[in-house]
Amino acid sequence: MQGTVDGFGYGAVTPLVAYLMACLGGALGLRCITRSLLVTHSRRPAWLALGAAALACGTWTMHFVAMMGFSIARTPVRYDEPITYASLGLAVLMVGIGVFIVGYRGATGAPLFTGGTITGLGVASMHYLGMAGMRFHGRFAYSTPTVVVSVAIAVAAGTGALWAAGRARGLLPIVGASLLMGVAVSGMHYTAMAALSVHLDGTAETSADAPDASALVPMLLGPLVLLVLAGVVVILDPMLVLRHPGRAAALPAPGVPAVLAPRTSSRTAPDQHHRPDRRPVRQGSRTPQNR
Numbered sequence: 001m002q003g004t005v006d007g008f009g010y011g012a013v014t015p016l017v018a019y020l021m022a023c024l025g026g027a028l029g030l031r032c033i034t035r036s037l038l039v040t041h042s043r044r045p046a047w048l049a050l051g052a053a054a055l056a057c058g059t060w061t062m063h064f065v066a067m068m069g070f071s072i073a074r075t076p077v078r079y080d081e082p083i084t085y086a087s088l089g090l091a092v093l094m095v096g097i098g099v100f101i102v103g104y105r106g107a108t109g110a111p112l113f114t115g116g117t118i119t120g121l122g123v124a125s126m127h128y129l130g131m132a133g134m135r136f137h138g139r140f141a142y143s144t145p146t147v148v149v150s151v152a153i154a155v156a157a158g159t160g161a162l163w164a165a166g167r168a169r170g171l172l173p174i175v176g177a178s179l180l181m182g183v184a185v186s187g188m189h190y191t192a193m194a195a196l197s198v199h200l201d202g203t204a205e206t207s208a209d210a211p212d213a214s215a216l217v218p219m220l221l222g223p224l225v226l227l228v229l230a231g232v233v234v235i236l237d238p239m240l241v242l243r244h245p246g247r248a249a250a251l252p253a254p255g256v257p258a259v260l261a262p263r264t265s266s267r268t269a270p271d272q273h274h275r276p277d278r279r280p281v282r283q284g285s286r287t288p289q290n291r
Contacts, residue, residue, distance in 0.1 A: 003138055003198030004073035007066075007190075014069035015186070018062045021227075022185040025058010026161060027178035028230045029099075033165035034174065035237065036103055048103040052096035054230040055161065057223035059095075059123050059185055060088045063130055064216050066189055072198055075137045079215050083133030087126045088223065094122025098158060107166025116159025123185065124154040127192050138200035146195030150188050157184035 008015070032051030036044045064084075071077065098119030105111035127150075131140060164177035 001138075001200045001202075003075070003200040005196065005198050006071045006073070007069060007193055009069040009071050011069075014066055015190075018066040018189070019182050019186045021065055022058055022062035023178045023182035024227060024231075025054050025056075025061065026181035026185070027174055028227065028234055029055030029058065030161065030165045030168060030174050030177055030181075031234050032230065033099060033103060033162070034168060035234075037166070044103060045100075048099050049096065050230055050233060051165070052099040053092055053226060055099070055119075056088070056091040056095040056122070056126070057226050060091050060126055060130075061220055061223045061227070062182075062185055063127055063189055064220055066186075067130075068216055070193075072136055072138070072200075075200060078135040079219070080133040080135055081219070084130060084219060087129040087133065090129060091122050091126035094125065095119050095158075098122065098162060102162045102166060107163050112159065112163055112166075116162050117155050119158030119162060120155030121151070121158075123158060123188065124151045124192075127154075127189060131192075131196075136198075136200075138198055141197045141199060143195040143197070146191060150192035150195060153184060153188040153191055157181060157188060160184065 029051045032047050032054060036047035036051065039047065095118075098115035098117075101111050101115035101118070105115075128147075134140075161177070161181050164173070164181075168174045168177050
Protein backbone atom coordinates (compact mmCIF):
# COMPACT_ATOMS: atom_id res chain seq x y z
CA MET A 1 0.00 0.00 0.00
CA GLN A 2 1.36 3.38 -1.00
CA GLY A 3 1.95 5.72 1.93
CA THR A 4 1.43 9.46 2.03
CA VAL A 5 4.48 11.50 3.07
CA ASP A 6 4.53 15.01 4.49
CA GLY A 7 7.97 16.60 4.72
CA PHE A 8 6.84 20.02 5.93
CA GLY A 9 4.79 19.31 9.04
CA TYR A 10 5.83 22.62 10.64
CA GLY A 11 5.67 24.66 7.46
CA ALA A 12 8.74 26.70 6.55
CA VAL A 13 10.16 26.62 10.10
CA THR A 14 12.11 23.37 9.85
CA PRO A 15 13.59 24.05 6.37
CA LEU A 16 14.72 27.51 7.47
CA VAL A 17 16.26 26.33 10.75
CA ALA A 18 17.87 23.39 8.95
CA TYR A 19 19.40 25.76 6.40
CA LEU A 20 20.78 27.97 9.18
CA MET A 21 22.34 24.93 10.87
CA ALA A 22 24.03 23.95 7.61
CA CYS A 23 25.36 27.50 7.25
CA LEU A 24 26.62 27.52 10.84
CA GLY A 25 28.44 24.22 10.46
CA GLY A 26 29.86 25.35 7.13
CA ALA A 27 31.10 28.68 8.50
CA LEU A 28 32.79 27.10 11.53
CA GLY A 29 34.28 24.30 9.46
CA LEU A 30 35.65 26.65 6.81
CA ARG A 31 37.11 28.95 9.46
CA CYS A 32 38.90 26.08 11.19
CA ILE A 33 40.26 24.65 7.93
CA THR A 34 41.47 28.07 6.83
CA ARG A 35 43.10 28.59 10.22
CA SER A 36 44.89 25.25 9.91
CA LEU A 37 46.71 26.52 6.82
CA LEU A 38 48.28 29.32 8.85
CA VAL A 39 49.83 27.33 11.68
CA THR A 40 52.70 24.94 12.12
CA HIS A 41 52.37 21.23 11.36
CA SER A 42 52.11 20.38 15.05
CA ARG A 43 48.89 22.38 15.46
CA ARG A 44 47.37 21.66 12.06
CA PRO A 45 45.72 18.30 12.92
CA ALA A 46 43.72 19.82 15.77
CA TRP A 47 42.28 22.58 13.59
CA LEU A 48 41.54 20.16 10.74
CA ALA A 49 39.80 17.72 13.09
CA LEU A 50 37.70 20.51 14.60
CA GLY A 51 36.79 21.77 11.12
CA ALA A 52 35.77 18.30 9.96
CA ALA A 53 33.66 17.76 13.08
CA ALA A 54 31.95 21.13 12.62
CA LEU A 55 31.15 20.41 8.97
CA ALA A 56 29.83 16.93 9.72
CA CYS A 57 27.81 17.97 12.78
CA GLY A 58 26.34 20.96 10.95
CA THR A 59 25.22 18.75 8.06
CA TRP A 60 23.93 16.02 10.37
CA THR A 61 22.01 18.54 12.47
CA MET A 62 20.59 20.11 9.32
CA HIS A 63 19.31 16.69 8.20
CA PHE A 64 17.53 15.83 11.43
CA VAL A 65 16.14 19.31 12.01
CA ALA A 66 14.55 19.00 8.57
CA MET A 67 13.30 15.51 9.52
CA MET A 68 11.40 17.00 12.47
CA GLY A 69 8.77 18.04 9.97
CA PHE A 70 8.64 14.59 8.33
CA SER A 71 5.68 12.31 8.90
CA ILE A 72 3.99 9.36 7.22
CA ALA A 73 0.22 9.08 7.20
CA ARG A 74 -1.28 6.19 9.20
CA THR A 75 1.92 5.12 10.91
CA PRO A 76 4.20 6.57 13.58
CA VAL A 77 7.89 7.05 12.82
CA ARG A 78 10.60 6.03 15.26
CA TYR A 79 14.39 6.12 15.09
CA ASP A 80 16.91 3.39 15.72
CA GLU A 81 19.44 5.20 17.91
CA PRO A 82 22.54 3.06 17.12
CA ILE A 83 22.05 3.47 13.38
CA THR A 84 21.26 7.17 13.77
CA TYR A 85 24.43 7.81 15.74
CA ALA A 86 26.36 5.60 13.33
CA SER A 87 25.34 7.98 10.54
CA LEU A 88 26.92 10.83 12.51
CA GLY A 89 30.11 8.84 13.07
CA LEU A 90 30.29 7.94 9.38
CA ALA A 91 29.90 11.59 8.40
CA VAL A 92 32.66 12.72 10.78
CA LEU A 93 35.00 9.98 9.54
CA MET A 94 34.56 10.54 5.81
CA VAL A 95 34.45 14.32 6.01
CA GLY A 96 37.57 14.15 8.16
CA ILE A 97 39.41 12.10 5.53
CA GLY A 98 38.52 14.62 2.83
CA VAL A 99 39.49 17.58 5.00
CA PHE A 100 42.86 16.09 5.95
CA ILE A 101 43.67 15.31 2.31
CA VAL A 102 43.12 18.93 1.33
CA GLY A 103 44.73 20.23 4.51
CA TYR A 104 48.01 18.48 3.77
CA ARG A 105 48.02 18.13 -0.01
CA GLY A 106 46.41 21.41 -1.04
CA ALA A 107 43.05 22.58 -2.39
CA THR A 108 43.95 22.10 -6.04
CA GLY A 109 43.96 19.37 -8.65
CA ALA A 110 43.78 15.72 -7.63
CA PRO A 111 43.82 16.33 -3.85
CA LEU A 112 40.83 18.68 -4.12
CA PHE A 113 38.92 16.24 -6.36
CA THR A 114 39.69 13.29 -4.08
CA GLY A 115 38.97 15.12 -0.85
CA GLY A 116 35.79 16.70 -2.21
CA THR A 117 34.50 13.37 -3.52
CA ILE A 118 35.10 11.61 -0.20
CA THR A 119 33.51 14.49 1.71
CA GLY A 120 30.45 14.52 -0.57
CA LEU A 121 30.05 10.75 -0.37
CA GLY A 122 30.28 11.04 3.40
CA VAL A 123 27.44 13.57 3.46
CA ALA A 124 25.29 11.44 1.14
CA SER A 125 26.04 8.27 3.13
CA MET A 126 25.07 10.07 6.31
CA HIS A 127 21.71 10.99 4.82
CA TYR A 128 20.79 7.54 3.52
CA LEU A 129 22.09 5.72 6.60
CA GLY A 130 20.06 8.07 8.76
CA MET A 131 17.00 7.28 6.67
CA ALA A 132 17.73 3.56 7.10
CA GLY A 133 17.50 4.09 10.86
CA MET A 134 13.84 5.13 10.64
CA ARG A 135 11.34 2.55 11.85
CA PHE A 136 7.69 2.41 10.76
CA HIS A 137 5.17 -0.10 9.45
CA GLY A 138 6.48 -0.29 5.93
CA ARG A 139 9.59 0.33 3.86
CA PHE A 140 11.24 3.02 1.75
CA ALA A 141 11.84 2.83 -1.99
CA TYR A 142 14.06 5.20 -3.95
CA SER A 143 14.20 6.49 -7.50
CA THR A 144 17.73 5.66 -8.68
CA PRO A 145 18.20 8.65 -11.03
CA THR A 146 17.14 11.10 -8.33
CA VAL A 147 19.47 9.42 -5.82
CA VAL A 148 22.35 9.83 -8.28
CA VAL A 149 21.52 13.53 -8.63
CA SER A 150 21.48 13.97 -4.84
CA VAL A 151 24.89 12.28 -4.52
CA ALA A 152 26.28 14.50 -7.29
CA ILE A 153 25.01 17.58 -5.43
CA ALA A 154 26.67 16.34 -2.25
CA VAL A 155 30.00 15.79 -4.03
CA ALA A 156 29.79 19.24 -5.62
CA ALA A 157 28.99 20.78 -2.21
CA GLY A 158 31.90 19.00 -0.55
CA THR A 159 34.35 19.96 -3.29
CA GLY A 160 33.16 23.57 -3.26
CA ALA A 161 33.48 23.78 0.51
CA LEU A 162 37.06 22.49 0.51
CA TRP A 163 37.98 24.75 -2.41
CA ALA A 164 36.59 27.76 -0.54
CA ALA A 165 38.42 26.73 2.64
CA GLY A 166 41.70 26.85 0.76
CA ARG A 167 41.11 30.30 -0.69
CA ALA A 168 38.68 32.25 1.48
CA ARG A 169 40.36 34.91 3.55
CA GLY A 170 38.48 37.21 5.86
CA LEU A 171 35.00 37.13 7.35
CA LEU A 172 32.88 38.09 4.34
CA PRO A 173 34.25 35.43 1.93
CA ILE A 174 33.74 32.73 4.55
CA VAL A 175 30.19 33.89 5.28
CA GLY A 176 29.38 33.96 1.58
CA ALA A 177 30.84 30.49 1.06
CA SER A 178 28.90 29.11 4.04
CA LEU A 179 25.62 30.56 2.71
CA LEU A 180 26.20 28.86 -0.64
CA MET A 181 27.16 25.65 1.11
CA GLY A 182 23.91 25.78 3.10
CA VAL A 183 21.98 26.01 -0.16
CA ALA A 184 23.88 23.05 -1.60
CA VAL A 185 23.47 20.84 1.48
CA SER A 186 19.77 21.69 1.80
CA GLY A 187 19.33 21.06 -1.92
CA MET A 188 21.00 17.67 -1.56
CA HIS A 189 18.71 16.77 1.36
CA TYR A 190 15.44 17.69 -0.33
CA THR A 191 16.53 16.16 -3.63
CA ALA A 192 17.16 12.91 -1.77
CA MET A 193 13.76 13.20 -0.09
CA ALA A 194 12.16 13.70 -3.50
CA ALA A 195 13.57 10.31 -4.51
CA LEU A 196 11.68 8.70 -1.63
CA SER A 197 8.46 6.74 -1.76
CA VAL A 198 6.80 4.83 1.09
CA HIS A 199 5.14 1.42 0.95
CA LEU A 200 3.08 0.50 4.01
CA ASP A 201 2.39 -3.04 5.15
CA GLY A 202 -0.87 -4.45 6.44
CA THR A 203 -0.09 -3.64 10.09
CA ALA A 204 -0.09 0.12 9.59
CA GLU A 205 -1.81 2.00 12.36
CA THR A 206 -4.37 4.73 12.00
CA SER A 207 -2.64 7.45 13.99
CA ALA A 208 -2.37 11.18 13.79
CA ASP A 209 -0.37 12.60 10.90
CA ALA A 210 1.40 15.24 13.00
CA PRO A 211 5.18 14.69 13.21
CA ASP A 212 6.66 13.73 16.57
CA ALA A 213 9.89 15.66 17.10
CA SER A 214 10.42 14.55 20.70
CA ALA A 215 12.53 11.54 19.66
CA LEU A 216 14.98 13.70 17.72
CA VAL A 217 15.59 16.42 20.29
CA PRO A 218 17.86 14.34 22.60
CA MET A 219 19.88 13.14 19.59
CA LEU A 220 20.57 16.70 18.49
CA LEU A 221 22.00 17.86 21.81
CA GLY A 222 25.46 16.33 21.33
CA PRO A 223 26.15 17.80 17.87
CA LEU A 224 24.73 21.15 18.96
CA VAL A 225 27.08 21.26 21.96
CA LEU A 226 30.03 20.47 19.68
CA LEU A 227 29.04 23.30 17.33
CA VAL A 228 28.85 25.68 20.29
CA LEU A 229 32.30 24.60 21.49
CA ALA A 230 33.70 25.03 17.97
CA GLY A 231 32.21 28.51 17.88
CA VAL A 232 33.84 29.38 21.21
CA VAL A 233 37.23 28.13 19.96
CA VAL A 234 36.91 30.17 16.77
CA ILE A 235 35.89 33.31 18.67
CA LEU A 236 38.69 32.89 21.22
CA ASP A 237 41.27 32.19 18.54
CA PRO A 238 44.73 32.60 20.10
CA MET A 239 45.83 34.45 16.96
CA LEU A 240 43.31 37.14 17.81
CA VAL A 241 43.49 37.09 21.61
CA LEU A 242 47.24 36.87 22.16
CA ARG A 243 48.12 38.71 18.97
CA HIS A 244 50.99 36.31 18.42
CA PRO A 245 50.41 34.84 14.97
CA GLY A 246 52.53 31.75 15.46
CA ARG A 247 52.29 31.19 11.75
CA ALA A 248 54.38 28.70 9.93
CA ALA A 249 56.85 29.57 7.25
CA ALA A 250 55.84 28.89 3.67
CA LEU A 251 56.05 25.23 2.85
CA PRO A 252 57.35 23.76 -0.40
CA ALA A 253 54.45 21.31 -0.48
CA PRO A 254 51.72 21.81 -3.13
CA GLY A 255 48.55 23.63 -2.29
CA VAL A 256 47.90 26.81 -0.42
CA PRO A 257 51.09 28.00 1.27
CA ALA A 258 51.13 29.12 4.84
CA VAL A 259 51.67 32.78 5.55
CA LEU A 260 55.18 33.84 6.27
CA ALA A 261 55.80 34.71 9.87
CA PRO A 262 57.93 37.68 10.78
CA ARG A 263 61.42 36.41 11.45
CA THR A 264 63.73 37.75 14.08
CA SER A 265 67.41 37.26 13.72
CA SER A 266 69.69 36.54 16.61
CA ARG A 267 72.44 38.50 14.97
CA THR A 268 72.85 42.05 16.07
CA ALA A 269 72.29 44.56 13.32
CA PRO A 270 75.37 46.52 12.40
CA ASP A 271 75.63 49.97 13.87
CA GLN A 272 75.19 52.43 11.11
CA HIS A 273 76.98 55.10 13.16
CA HIS A 274 80.04 52.97 13.75
CA ARG A 275 82.95 54.06 11.66
CA PRO A 276 85.91 51.80 11.00
CA ASP A 277 89.30 52.75 12.37
CA ARG A 278 91.06 54.60 9.62
CA ARG A 279 94.41 55.20 11.26
CA PRO A 280 97.20 55.68 8.74
CA VAL A 281 99.42 52.69 8.24
CA ARG A 282 103.11 53.37 8.40
CA GLN A 283 104.96 52.42 5.30
CA GLY A 284 108.07 51.49 7.21
CA SER A 285 110.09 52.13 10.35
CA ARG A 286 112.88 54.67 10.55
CA THR A 287 116.15 52.88 10.98
CA PRO A 288 119.59 54.35 11.36
CA GLN A 289 120.31 53.31 7.75
CA ASN A 290 117.33 55.30 6.44
CA ARG A 291 118.08 58.46 8.25
